[in-house]
Amino acid sequence: MTYGFQLAHDPNPPRSFTAPRTFALLAALSSPALAIDWTLCPGINDPVAEGATEPRYEGFFSPYTHHWSHDPEHKPVFAFSLSRLLPNDRTCGISLFRNSFGQPSAYAFVGKAWPGLLPSQPKVYVSVTAGILYGYVGQYKDKVPMNVGGFSPAIIPAVGYQLSPRSALEVQILGTAAFMVGAKWRF
Template sequence: MPFIPRALFKPAAVAALCLLIGAPALAGEGGLCPGFDQPASAEPDAPRYEAFFSPYTHHWTPNDEHEQVYALSVSRLLPNNRYCGFSLFNNSFGQPSAYAFIGKSWPGFWQAQPALYASLSAGVIYGYVGKYKNKVPLNVGGFSPVVIPAIGYRLSPKSSLEIQLLGTAAVMFGTTWRF
């Protein structure tokens, strides 16, 4: 596949498979994401997806083995400020990785700053393998559960700046675009 580097193909396939298997299970009455097949808003031109790009991650404890982390994710916006998606990234040790997730955001959680929002995603990452398998907790065969809190500032209805807390390891800076 010319548009996906060969090293990212396996993590991309794993993330897509997790999303395809997990999304139908999340849909429907009583599921975590009821209305998966419905748009997030009743407005016909309302954004249905959100893309996130991170060009920079700051590690709390620098390590000579750390490499710069780049991440790109796509989320499907769901009713009640929920979302499901997947991310492709190179982890802190240069390994191609993927993250399949579900999440919820709380827009305008602080009345003094209505453009601020908080969000929380949870899912499974794949990619910490080999000598780096113990760098994430509960890693089994390269798969590990993850919870990522974030705070963002909405610049416009379609764009925002966001900071994601990556456990005790790092903080990721990025931007989002809704479409």
């Protein structure tokens, strides 16, 4: 499975950070068009108000990943993530998974969701997370762009359907490599 960030006009993803590519990535992430507050997990230690019933966390589990192209080395991918729900439909969290080559991997991220973008389909939402991916090492280090010592940046857009106020089905787009299907639960 390939995760990561690649400039659309660059057919050959970089193997290490360079000043122009790093600047382009930082400029894209700080763009006002994204309208995302990238402060990591503010208020994570805030006490729960007495009698509060709103969910504060979200779990995600994916039992299935479909790769756009077949590779005989691909193995089944299973992922689990835990996110902290923040004001204004923001999240921060960590995902643990076994990557497409059977290596234990992790993804620490921040994100934002946009619920109800389609007036005719109010239960449909889109979201995006961005963060640091770890896990593609050894002979698979070149399977993700900008991998330095197993660490690489990643941006993962998703489309979901809210089944209830506390559950949803979601499809995450994993770059040019695959898409992942899973379910979310808020608690």
